[in-house]
Amino acid sequence: xxxxxxxxxxxxxxxxxxxxxxxxxxxxxxxxxxxxxxxxxxxxxxxxxxxxxxxxxxxxxxxxxxxxxxxxxxxxxxxxxxxxxxxxxxxxxxxxxxxxxxxxxxxxxxxxxxxxxxxxxxxxxxxxxxxxxxxxxxxxxxxxxxxxxxxxxxxxxxxxxxxxxxxxxxxxxxxxxxxxxxxxxxxxxxxxxxxxxxxxxxxxxxxxxxxxxxxxxxxxxxxxxxxxxxxxxxxxxxxxxxxxxxxxxxxxxxxxxxxxxxxxxxxxxxxxxxxxxxxxxxxxxxxxxxxxxxxxxxxxxxxxxxxxxxxxxxxxxxxxxxxxxxxxxxxxxxxxxxxxxxxxxxxxxxxxxxxxxxxxxxxxxxxxxxxxxxxxxxxxxxxxxxxxxxxxxxxxxxxxxxxxxxxxxxxxxxx
Amino acid sequence: xxxxxxxxxxxxxxxxxxxxxxxxxxxxxxxxxxxxxxxxxxxxxxxxxxxxxxxxxxxxxxxxxxxxxxxxxxxxxxxxxxxxxxxxxxxxxxxxxxxxxxxxxxxxxxxxxxxxxxxxxxxxxxxxxxxxxxxxxxxxxxxxxxxxxxxxxxxxxxxxxxxxxxxxxxxxxxxxxxxxxxxxxxxxxxxxxxxxxxxxxxxxxxxxxxxxxxxxxxxxxxxxxxxxxxxxxxxxxxxxxxxxxxxxxxxxxxxxxxxxxxxxxxxxxxxxxxxxxxxxx
Numbered sequence: 001x002x003x004x005x006x007x008x009x010x011x012x013x014x015x016x017x018x019x020x021x022x023x024x025x026x027x028x029x030x031x032x033x034x035x036x037x038x039x040x041x042x043x044x045x046x047x048x049x050x051x052x053x054x055x056x057x058x059x060x061x062x063x064x065x066x067x068x069x070x071x072x073x074x075x076x077x078x079x080x081x082x083x084x085x086x087x088x089x090x091x092x093x094x095x096x097x098x099x100x101x102x103x104x105x106x107x108x109x110x111x112x113x114x115x116x117x118x119x120x121x122x123x124x125x126x127x128x129x130x131x132x133x134x135x136x137x138x139x140x141x142x143x144x145x146x147x148x149x150x151x152x153x154x155x156x157x158x159x160x161x162x163x164x165x166x167x168x169x170x171x172x173x174x175x176x177x178x179x180x181x182x183x184x185x186x187x188x189x190x191x192x193x194x195x196x197x198x199x200x201x202x203x204x205x206x207x208x209x210x211x212x213x214x215x216x217x218x219x220x221x222x223x224x225x226x227x228x229x230x231x232x233x234x235x236x237x238x239x240x241x242x243x244x245x246x247x248x249x250x251x252x253x254x255x256x257x258x259x260x261x262x263x264x265x266x267x268x269x270x271x272x273x274x275x276x277x278x279x280x281x282x283x284x285x286x287x288x289x290x291x292x293x294x295x296x297x298x299x300x301x302x303x304x305x306x307x308x309x310x311x312x313x314x315x316x317x318x319x320x321x322x323x324x325x326x327x328x329x330x331x332x333x334x335x336x337x338x339x340x341x342x343x344x345x346x347x348x349x350x351x352x353x354x355x356x357x358x359x360x361x362x363x364x365x366x367x368x369x370x371x372x373x374x375x376x377x378x379x380x381x382x383x384x385x386x387x388x389x390x391x392x393x394x395x396x397x398x399x400x401x402x403x404x405x406x407x408x409x410x411x412x413x414x415x
Numbered sequence: 416x417x418x419x420x421x422x423x424x425x426x427x428x429x430x431x432x433x434x435x436x437x438x439x440x441x442x443x444x445x446x447x448x449x450x451x452x453x454x455x456x457x458x459x460x461x462x463x464x465x466x467x468x469x470x471x472x473x474x475x476x477x478x479x480x481x482x483x484x485x486x487x488x489x490x491x492x493x494x495x496x497x498x499x500x501x502x503x504x505x506x507x508x509x510x511x512x513x514x515x516x517x518x519x520x521x522x523x524x525x526x527x528x529x530x531x532x533x534x535x536x537x538x539x540x541x542x543x544x545x546x547x548x549x550x551x552x553x554x555x556x557x558x559x560x561x562x563x564x565x566x567x568x569x570x571x572x573x574x575x576x577x578x579x580x581x582x583x584x585x586x587x588x589x590x591x592x593x594x595x596x597x598x599x600x601x602x603x604x605x606x607x608x609x610x611x612x613x614x615x616x617x618x619x620x621x622x623x624x625x626x627x628x629x630x631x632x633x634x635x636x637x638x639x640x641x642x643x644x645x646x647x648x649x650x651x652x653x654x655x656x657x658x659x660x661x662x663x664x665x666x667x668x669x670x671x672x673x674x675x676x677x678x679x680x681x682x683x684x685x686x687x688x689x690x691x692x693x694x695x696x
Contacts, residue, residue: 227505297542301602303503305555305609306532315554320545 056393059386061125063152064170065145065159066137071095072168074124074133083134087121091136120178120190126171128160135170139190146379175387184353184369188380193388195352196369199268200337202356203365206272207336208329211283214276216318216325219287224313243281250278251342259346266347267360274346275339279332286328290321323410327403334399338392340367350375366392437468440684442673445473445660451613451643452497452534457511459492459501466492468667469511474613479635479644481658481675483651485690489667490647494615497645498534499527516612532559535606537616541598541623543590543605548573548582551590551601555609568608575641576604577634596627600634607642614638616646620653632657651691655679663687 015023071094080086085106092102105111118139127133144167147155152171159169182192218239226232254274264270294317302312318325343365350372352364364372366388373385447453450473459467467489474480474497482490492501499520501507513520520530532555543551552569561568569586573579578600582593590601599619606614616635620628635644635657648654654661655675662672663686671678671687682688 295542297538297540298544300500300503300538301542301544301605302554304498304500304531304536304538305558305605306528306530307558308528311558315558316544 053393056386056390058149059383060175060390061149061171061173062380062383063145063147063149063156063159064143064172064380065163065167066170067142067144067164067167068135069138069140070119070136072166074127074129074135074168076130077123077132077134080134083121083123087134087136088115088119090134091119120182122178123173123176124170125173126169128163128169135168137189139187141189143189143380172383174383175390179387180391183355184351184364188376188378188384191373191381191384193366193369193391195355196364196366196388197391198355199348199352199363200365202268202363203271203275204333204337206268207275207279208333210272210276211279211332212329215280215283215329216287218280218284219291219325220313220318222284223288223291224309224317239281239284243285247278247339248341248345250274251345253277254342254346265360266349266362268356268363269359270346271343271348271363271365274342275336278339278342279336282332282335283325283328286331287321287325290324290328291317293324294320323406327406327410330399330403330406334396337396337399338367340371343368344371366395437668437670439471439669440671440673440687442671442677442683445475447473449473449475451476451516452645453512453514454493454497455512455514457493457496457509457513459489459496459510460508461504462506466667467496470664470667470669472662472669472672474643474645475660476643477639477641478659479639479646479657481654481661482645482647482664483649483654483661483690484664486649487666488664490664491617492667493664493669494617494645494647495536497613497615498531498536500531500536502527532609533611534613534615535609535611537599537602537606537614537619539618539621541595541602543593543598543601545589545591547587548590548593548601549586552604552608554605559609572604572608573601575607575638576600577630577637578604594627596623596630599623599627599631603631603634603638607638611642613643613645616644618647618649621649628653663690665690 071091073091073094075087075090079090088106089102092105093099097105105115119136122135122137124133124135125131127135145159147159149171152159156169163169179192180197181194182190183195185191222232222236251274254270254277258264258270258273259266264273298316298320299312302316307315347362348364348368349362350364350368352362356363370385370388370392373381373388452474454470454472454474457467457470458465470489470493472493482494484490495501496509497513497520501509509521511521515530515533519525520534544554546554549569552572553565556565556568570579570583573582578597581597582588582601585592590598593601599622603614603619620631623631632653635646638644639659646654646657658675660673661675661678663670663678663682663684665686671682671684673683678687679691682691
């Protein structure tokens with residue numbers, strides 16, 4: 001035993017009795033406090049996420065009172081299970097058009113085109129005539145009142161009581177199939193995502209087609225070929241830094257180089273090149289990590305069988321690194337899909353009511369379209385924007401899902 | 416023979432220095448005609464550090480040659496010099512010659528890729544590619560544009576590696592789904608599929624359990640009808656069991672070489688004896 005023990009209970013270096021009990025209690029206390037602190041950000045994050053998603057989802061629906069230029073009738077889901085022409089027939093009949101004329105309208109391509117340019121068949125969750133009904137809306141239907149989803153439930157009977165002849169109450173789901181088939185419009189009811197969706201699709205395909213060969217090529221070169229010199233390290237650090245450069249800077253670069261210097265103008269091609277530059281560092285970094293994680297024993301095995309460097313890279317290293325590279329590419333694409341700032345600079349247009357026709361066409365993409373909808377001076381566009389946001393969030397979510405699946409498969413093959 | 420002072424027990428201190436003028440002790444030397452590989456005066460440097468000093472060794476045809484020695488003695492370096500795997504390491508410089516069937520593997524007009532096709536290699540840790548069993552074996556032949564019955568070649572290689580019966584119904588499964596010992600036999604089959612004359616094995620059983628090791632040793636005995644084998648091993652019993660000739664290295668020099676049974680029963684160099692009796696290493 002050493003010199004005089006600190007506490008009377010201490011024996012042979014062991015703490016016993018009351019002091020030991022106090023020590024244990026203190027430790028438990030600190031442990032619990034620490035666990036409590038770590039749970040706070042998790043709760044906050046979940047709460048914010050729920051608020052965000054809840055806001056988007058409730059904004060997808062709204063109650064509308066509309067002065068209809070059509071019959072103000074609605075048709076039960078059972079009368080026309082697949083919508084389309086069957087609903088048009090019912091509507092025209094309700095307007096008092098006789099059967100022969102209905103068929104001739106639907107059969108003549110020119111009349112048909114004109115009818116569908118002005119009218120749309122829509123499925124409503126609720127109308128003043130009951131739930132789940134088809135209506136045929138007209139471009140020039142006048143909006144009388146717009147009520148949010150939740151307050152609308154409370155005010156429903158008041159709204160129904162106040163309906164005048166020729167008006168109808170609708171519970172409109174803004175994100176419906178037609179939303180993806182309609183192009184940009186000044187009218188919220190007929191505004192759709194089609195042009196932006198196609199624009200995003202083309203831009204992303206272009207970015208992937210450019211970023212994969214350039215990015216993976218760079219990664220392979222840096223990992224497998226270049227000597228580890230000072231210059232190579234400088235290059236490495238710079239690529240890592242480029243990944244952190246604000247995206248607006250890439251927009252300025254794209255504006256001066258692609259739009260002005262190379263005279264692409266505000267075109268799809270300028271957008272593709274600008275976004276490719278933006279995601280390249282991410283692809284290169286992910287590619288290098290993936291290539292680095294391929295065990296050197298596999299390279300040795302390949303060389304030992306008489307493979308050249310090129311054969312080793314192509315047949316052994318890249319197949320083994322593919323899941324990691326794919327993860328990087330998908331994450332980069334998820335980032336590119338949501339980019340707005342650089343595209344505003346290189347000239348994504350706010351209002352494009354027609355499809356892009358070639359690489360130099362004007363175009364718009366989903367986030368830019370959402371941005372312009374939100375800036376519209378009409379309450380209804382808020383719901384259109386919500387539908388666009390929901391689409392964007394689902395697409396990005398699906399891409400992260402793809403990453404998750406790739407990671408799972410990667411872990412299984414490495415095990 | 417000298418006896419060792421029993422008061423000096425630290426292994427490292429006990430290992431005597433070898434002079435630069437050291438002559439390898441050779442018992443029943445292999446004549447030039449019986450050698451498939453003929454190493455003459457090989458020096459090798461990693462940057463400024465010399466790893467091999469004037470090594471001369473003939474590898475006999477259709478026999479198993481074991482390279483032994485303590486860690487860092489240069490046995491793996493010598494092995495990898497035989498198919499120029501050292502070329503992959505930056506800063507390696509080689510002098511001297513390695514002749515394979517009369518061709519200098521370090522000659523100016525020699526293609527490294529071709530060297531490795533003639534001299535195959537099996538590594539310490541089983542390293543099958545994350546591909547199917549079939550594709551693992553077919554990898555080498557495909558690289559070299561094999562024009563023939565690939566199925567037959569894969570089957571023959573797997574049979575030679577005593578693996579065919581275990582995998583014939585799951586050739587499409589990943590090579591990684593096999594056990595460690597099976598993976599190593601797959602790697603041996605893969606090396607044999609390029610139809611080399613020499614197979615180098617760098618401690619092929621050090622990552623395996625005793626039963627798997629047994630099977631690999633048996634396999635080595637069987638394949639020497641067709642191939643000449645050079646095996647690096649830390650395990651003296653293994654060297655005794657599988658090899659026909661043995662070479663003992665120390666600090667980059669080849670100390671002694673000769674038939675395994677003679678070397679194990681009557682080592683002629685003092686350091687060989689100390690190594691074999693476990694007094695350093």
